[in-house]
Amino acid sequence: MDKLTLKTESNRKRSFLREQLAGMVTAEIIWYITQDSGVGEAEAMKQFYGSEVFGKLMDFETGLYRESPAYVYDLYNIEQEHGHLVQLEE
Secondary structure, three states, X not given: OOHHHHHHHHHHHHHHHHHHXXXXXXXXXXXXXXXXXXXXXXXXXXXXXXXXXXXHHHOOOOOHHHOOHHHHHHHHHHHHHHOOOOOOOO
16 A cells, blocks of 8 residues: 555544544433433434534544543533533633
């Protein structure tokens, strides 16, 4: 294989892994939403998929897909509380 083919294959694998990690985080968050709010899975999916946090999670440049589901869920809850994603002061 030439260098271009190896680089393309490496990028494809990296993209696949990012998508898998984001999918696992998403599944956990949807479960958290169903448990915490009592809504069904379809409604939890609708709520999360429509959030800013989901958009950031799927934008692999942010690196959010590497964070724990609990951390991302906290961000989601902050967004829900404030109506948009905000940086809280400590």
